[in-house]
Amino acid sequence: EDQVTQSPEALRLQEGESSSLNCSYTVSGLRGLFWYRQDPGKGPEFLFTLYSAGEEKEKERLKATLTKKESFLHITAPKPEDSATYLCAVQARWSGNTGKLIFGQGTTLQVKP
Amino acid sequence: DTAVSQTPKYLVTQMGNDKSIKCEQNLGHDTMYWYKQDSKKFLKIMFSYNNKELIINETVPNRFSPKSPDKAHLNLHINSLELGDSAVYFCASSQDIRASGVGETQYFGPGTRLLVL
Secondary structure, eight states: OOEEEEEOSEEEEETTOOEEEEEEEEOSSEEEEEEEEEOTTSOOEEEEEEOSTTOEEEETTEEEEEOSSEEEEEEOSOOGGGOEEEEEEEEEGGGTTTTOOEEOOOEEEEEEO | OOSEEEEOSEEEEOTTOOEEEEEEEOSOOSEEEEEEEOTTOOEEEEEEEETTEEEEEOSOOTTEEEEEEETTEEEEEEOSOOGGGOEEEEEEEESOTTSOSSOOOOEEOOOEEEEEO
């Protein structure tokens, strides 16, 4: 069964303290892996799409990487405004014509000043 | 400019009532979706539509009926609301999922918070 597991469930960092969020996935052929950020009371905001192992993408203090089994979201020198829930989702190759995303449960990040 | 918009933002209603949620996207996308986020923040797909054609009905009760009048709009009608329907419902859209060989990025709306009393 296709599934996505994110760890840790919650993460507290001091401002400037770099860390990584993990997204482990089991899927029968990967069509795409997606990272989103969700602030309280808002919809998921798109961050990155990764398609194949070895791929990396960066945006400001965030860097996403992908292997055949997991993805990492690296946060370098985080600021309080990076506090949010980060969601990982995968799309399996078999679901290509449906667009179905399978989401993990998210990692809630709190960055203290 | 709002890319994906939903109305209403909040919906409080009594058990047994019928209600609708509207979604509009101005991104020129061909595919639209409805997701449900439960109290544990877990997001799960309910429906997807491609060019007004239903693609997925992900084991959703018949009380939920999506309707797509055109490819920029996807509405969700819920009959006989139950307590368990309380959740946040998100609309999303993407480029045509049938035209690409890779996963298309989905863009989400702000959500509709439904509370059934």
